[in-house]
Amino acid sequence: MSALLAQVQAPEIDYKELSPLFALVGGSVIVLMVGLLGSRFARAVIVPVLTAVALLTAIGLTIWIWEPGNRDPILEGALGVDTLALGISMLFYVAGLVTVVLSLRSLATEQAGHGEYHSLLLGSIAGMVVLAGSESLMTLFIGFELLSIPLYVLCATHLHRRTSLEAGLKYLVVGSVGSATLLYGLALVFGATGAMEFDAISGVLERGEVSPSDPLLLTGVALCATGLAFKASVAPFHQWTPDVYQGAPTPITTFMAVATKAAAFAIFIRLFDHALGWAELDWAPALAVLAAVTIVIGNVGAIPQRSVKRMLAWSSVAQAGYLLAGVVVHTELGVRATAFYLAVYLLMNVAAFAVVVARERVSEHGDDLRSFENLGTISPWLAWPMTIAMLSLAGFPATGGFIGKFYLIDASVAGDYTWLGIAIVIGSVLSLAYYLRLIAVMWMGRYEVELPTVPPRRVRPVAGWSPEADARAQPEVVAVAVLFAAATIAVGLYPDPLFDVARDVSSALPNLH
Amino acid sequence: MTIHLSIVLFLPLASGLVAALLPGRLARSAVLAGPLAVLAYVIVMLFDYESGGGLQWVTNDEWISELGISYKLGVDGLNLFLIALTAIAWVPCTLVAAFSVVERPRLYFFHLALAETAVLGAFMAQDLALFIVFFDLMLVPFYFLIGGWGSGERVRATTKFVIYTLSGSLLMLAAAIALGVLATPDGGEISFALSDLQQRSIAEGSQHWIVLLFALAFFVKAPLFPLHGWVPETYRSTSIPVLALLSGVLSKVGVYGFLRIVLPVMPDGAQYWQELFIIVAVFSILYGSILAFSQDNVRLVLAYSSIAQLGFIVLGIFLFEEKGAQGALFQMLNHGLVTVPLFLILGVIAIRARGSESLSALGGMAFRAPVLAGLFLVISLATLAMPGSGNFIGEMLILFGAFEDNLVYGLVASVGVVLAAVYMIRLYQGTMHGRVGSAVESIDIDRVNLAAIAPLVAVIVALGVYPNFVIDRTEKDVAKNVAAAKRVTNPEVSVIK
Numbered sequence A: 001m002s003a004l005l006a007q008v009q010a011p012e013i014d015y016k017e018l019s020p021l022f023a024l025v026g027g028s029v030i031v032l033m034v035g036l037l038g039s040r041f042a043r044a045v046i047v048p049v050l051t052a053v054a055l056l057t058a059i060g061l062t063i064w065i066w067e068p069g070n071r072d073p074i075l076e077g078a079l080g081v082d083t084l085a086l087g088i089s090m091l092f093y094v095a096g097l098v099t100v101v102l103s104l105r106s107l108a109t110e111q112a113g114h115g116e117y118h119s120l121l122l123g124s125i126a127g128m129v130v131l132a133g134s135e136s137l138m139t140l141f142i143g144f145e146l147l148s149i150p151l152y153v154l155c156a157t158h159l160h161r162r163t164s165l166e167a168g169l170k171y172l173v174v175g176s177v178g179s180a181t182l183l184y185g186l187a188l189v190f191g192a193t194g195a196m197e198f199d200a201i202s203g204v205l206e207r208g209e210v211s212p213s214d215p216l217l218l219t220g221v222a223l224c225a226t227g228l229a230f231k232a233s234v235a236p237f238h239q240w241t242p243d244v245y246q247g248a249p250t251p252i253t254t255f256m257a258v259a260t261k262a263a264a265f266a267i268f269i270r271l272f273d274h275a276l277g278w279a280e281l282d283w284a285p286a287l288a289v290l291a292a293v294t295i296v297i298g299n300v301g302a303i304p305q306r307s308v309k310r311m312l313a314w315s316s317v318a319q320a321g322y323l324l325a326g327v328v329v330h331t332e333l334g335v336r337a338t339a340f341y342l343a344v345y346l347l348m349n350v351a352a353f354a355v356v357v358a359r360e361r362v363s364e365h366g367d368d369l370r371s372f373e374n375l376g377t378i379s380p381w382l383a384w385p386m387t388i389a390m391l392s393l394a395g396f397p398a399t400g401g402f403i404g405k406f407y408l409i410d411a412s413v414a415g416d417y418t419w420l421g422i423a424i425v426i427g428s429v430l431s432l433a434y435y436l437r438l439i440a441v442m443w444m445g446r447y448e449v450e451l452p453t454v455p456p457r458r459v460r461p462v463a464g465w466s467p468e469a470d471a472r473a474q475p476e477v478v479a480v481a482v483l484f485a486a487a488t489i490a491v492g493l494y495p496d497p498l499f500d501v502a503r504d505v506s507s508a509l510p511n512l513h
Numbered sequence B: 001m002t003i004h005l006s007i008v009l010f011l012p013l014a015s016g017l018v019a020a021l022l023p024g025r026l027a028r029s030a031v032l033a034g035p036l037a038v039l040a041y042v043i044v045m046l047f048d049y050e051s052g053g054g055l056q057w058v059t060n061d062e063w064i065s066e067l068g069i070s071y072k073l074g075v076d077g078l079n080l081f082l083i084a085l086t087a088i089a090w091v092p093c094t095l096v097a098a099f100s101v102v103e104r105p106r107l108y109f110f111h112l113a114l115a116e117t118a119v120l121g122a123f124m125a126q127d128l129a130l131f132i133v134f135f136d137l138m139l140v141p142f143y144f145l146i147g148g149w150g151s152g153e154r155v156r157a158t159t160k161f162v163i164y165t166l167s168g169s170l171l172m173l174a175a176a177i178a179l180g181v182l183a184t185p186d187g188g189e190i191s192f193a194l195s196d197l198q199q200r201s202i203a204e205g206s207q208h209w210i211v212l213l214f215a216l217a218f219f220v221k222a223p224l225f226p227l228h229g230w231v232p233e234t235y236r237s238t239s240i241p242v243l244a245l246l247s248g249v250l251s252k253v254g255v256y257g258f259l260r261i262v263l264p265v266m267p268d269g270a271q272y273w274q275e276l277f278i279i280v281a282v283f284s285i286l287y288g289s290i291l292a293f294s295q296d297n298v299r300l301v302l303a304y305s306s307i308a309q310l311g312f313i314v315l316g317i318f319l320f321e322e323k324g325a326q327g328a329l330f331q332m333l334n335h336g337l338v339t340v341p342l343f344l345i346l347g348v349i350a351i352r353a354r355g356s357e358s359l360s361a362l363g364g365m366a367f368r369a370p371v372l373a374g375l376f377l378v379i380s381l382a383t384l385a386m387p388g389s390g391n392f393i394g395e396m397l398i399l400f401g402a403f404e405d406n407l408v409y410g411l412v413a414s415v416g417v418v419l420a421a422v423y424m425i426r427l428y429q430g431t432m433h434g435r436v437g438s439a440v441e442s443i444d445i446d447r448v449n450l451a452a453i454a455p456l457v458a459v460i461v462a463l464g465v466y467p468n469f470v471i472d473r474t475e476k477d478v479a480k481n482v483a484a485a486k487r488v489t490n491p492e493v494s495v496i497k
Helices: A002-007 A014-035 A040-065 A083-103 A109-111 A114-133 A137-155 A164-193 A198-206 A215-232 A242-249 A250-275 A275-303 A308-328 A334-362 A380-392 A401-412 A418-443 A467-473 A475-493 A496-507 B005-021 B024-048 B077-100 B105-124 B128-137 B139-151 B154-183 B195-200 B204-221 B229-239 B242-263 B268-294 B300-319 B322-352 B372-383 B390-405 B405-430 B447-465 B468-488
Strands: B055-064 B070-076
Touching: A002 A467, A002 B390, A014 A040, A014 A114, A040 A083, A040 A114, A083 A114, A083 A250, A083 A334, A083 A475, A083 A496, A083 B154, A109 A114, A109 A250, A109 B154, A114 A137, A114 A250, A114 A334, A137 A164, A137 A250, A164 A198, A164 A215, A164 A250, A164 A418, A164 B195, A198 A250, A215 A250, A215 A275, A215 A308, A242 A250, A242 A308, A242 B154, A250 A308, A250 A334, A275 A308, A275 A418, A275 A467, A308 A334, A308 A418, A334 A380, A334 A475, A334 A496, A380 A418, A380 A475, A380 B055, A380 B268, A401 A418, A401 A475, A401 B128, A401 B195, A401 B300, A418 B139, A418 B154, A475 B204, B005 B024, B005 B055, B005 B070, B024 B128, B024 B372, B070 B105, B070 B204, B077 B105, B077 B242, B077 B468, B105 B128, B105 B300, B128 B139, B128 B468, B139 B154, B139 B242, B154 B195, B154 B229, B195 B242, B204 B242, B204 B268, B204 B405, B229 B242, B229 B300, B242 B268, B242 B300, B242 B405, B242 B468, B268 B300, B268 B405, B268 B468, B300 B322, B300 B390, B322 B372, B322 B447, B322 B468, B372 B390, B372 B405, B390 B405, B390 B447, B447 B468
Parallel strands: none
Antiparallel strands: B055 B070
């Protein structure tokens, strides 16, 4: 027996590099346990605090192990702890912290149990970290599932609302189809190249041992792209997005919109720009077409939406198209632009969703456009962040969104995909129709939007019925909105620090043009 | 004396921010302080300016080195007077606004101030990307000003305005990035500084589509026929001080872009489209003049007259020779200087006619309002390019150039001059003389509007008397900026004689 054990070589475990993951998983377990305690204080206060502590610890540890440059993956080549993984992970942590703050007064945490809710959140983030760092087909799938399964549950945590349960179920069904497709694709890629590790796959392709036109490889690449497209809401695999975004509790929608998107694009970059980089001709033109289609479908789909959550969902589809442009060009500039845009995307979407959270709790119209009427006069501290977020999403200058789009167009043109740059521009023009409508509703007085209305619903008053009192009653939400809107402007005026990080992130990948 | 352009640039924004934080009364004086200080600074600049001395008071700092965008500001003959126009125009408009806005005044002042900073920035920028930043930034305050404080179908109007303009300028953004990327030599650093772009060259084929996208943006902004779809609604719904700025100053940013960016940086592309753009310009002159002649709403008379005037300016630029371009630049200044007081006067008239702005309901106002009528007369005469006015000199320079270039264009453009006389006299007579309109009360101009309009009239008269103040300071730089386009102009393909 002992002789047998001696033959099995366990991979060397690098505890330092794995430490952020330990913080997350450990936090997840502890939070779950504390959530079982009887006292309400422990559940409603200690659990969120512990979750935040776990996330902050992970941020601290990530900064500690941050080291730019191309580095060998750990765990026998299965997990990369390079700046690409770490940099994108930062977005997950920030999104997680925001979700914790936005969930503080959410009914979802009460109904689903504080411990379970936060534990699942941390579990999902751990999955994202694994996914963003995966350097082998196996880790990719493990990360993908670890990310998804908690999210299916989290979507349905508004136990007493049918739409929330429906969202969870829908996400589960569609997500499973995506996972299955991805798994099949991964198997075919393995079959074609005979390798699991991304480095090895890249090597096989580089040496020409497998021709890029190999049917097995081609099918595998196509199925992988489809599976990941489901998760990133790239058209035509986006249909679940509006329903799930609208049905899920808004803090979870926020988390899905920014963190899941970032995770999906991290693995897009890793799989296509690294592992399959030498088979560029197989996937780049196809993904470019997908990107253009996504941009158009997302923006056109958002125009007739009255529900702001649905509108933001369609807008996130469109943004996925913009982001994909940076992956398609397969250049260092493209990876940088995608990473930069992901960060900006986080800032502006969090600002927007925080305002939706605040309004949804107090307005009888929920997230309908009507609950934003005259917000500029009623509650400027919510109206300004929303305005800045919308202007940034539309790509107005002096906001991060402008610089981000500039960067992406720059990358597209430099990567000989000028038409994709033009597609981004045309998408931005289309998007004005719905972003500006929300701004007009907030600032330009009552005016009828010619769209079918939603029947009013009953809400629990948060603090009386006066809007000012309501705004005062949830200062943490207002603070999140203001903070992230300010950051959006700051990045628009002084983007250099974020550029440095994006450069570090792109330095992790070899073989880029 | 050292002049810091950044101070001039951000003074209005600073004053707007201060005004937004002060209580109502104080806000009013604070918001006026910004434009007044800018005006004082600009007057110093006008006299301190060294004619033909190239780019002056340059500020050149790195802004976003990763993208090759620098914060580079500078003044030469090309933008000196457009900056002056901005500084001059904002004072009366802010003054009138300060005394007429009641609803959410501080927010209004903030947007007005932000708009001045954005316009000044677009004129001062010596970096293509920075120019676009300010060009797009202008839209934000105007979007709010039209939609929040306009009248009638204001939200529809402002949305249309922004979508039209931003469609153009986003396409321009893509074209500008392509220009920057394609112009970068192998191994070189990308740069959007105009001086770098001018030295680097890009293939003629790429220039063609890039120039076309730039022209789209500038034509929408100007506006020129057939991209003026946003004009009628926007002009109807915008409040008077904002409209004066929109029509008088903002319309110049686009055409200025031709002189500053398109001609020197992409002469081949400009030359390729010369014929088409001249035809667009000539069409705009005819179309604008004829429609201005047939409008009943006084705002729309001026709206279509602007289209015709901008047609003149574009015609002058695309002749690719010094006289026409000089005339165009001079005409940009003149048109701005007459449009701003014209709209303010229309505001005064509308108040005296219980808000009516229809020519058929107006009339006979001069009876007890001699000062108002006198000011209006001087401005009208200047607008129709009476000899002795600056507009006369500007239009003559353009016409000389046009006749030298092609007889037909010259003739058509001259028709525009004649029609201008007709519609301006019709506007003047219809409001001031004839039968007293049913709702019209003849009261002379109030003090606030007098203080706003009279100095502008003085400037118009002064320019008519001493146009060389402008010509001397601008001619060298104008010649320099059209030189490249002039050189590539090939007589066989450019104009069919």
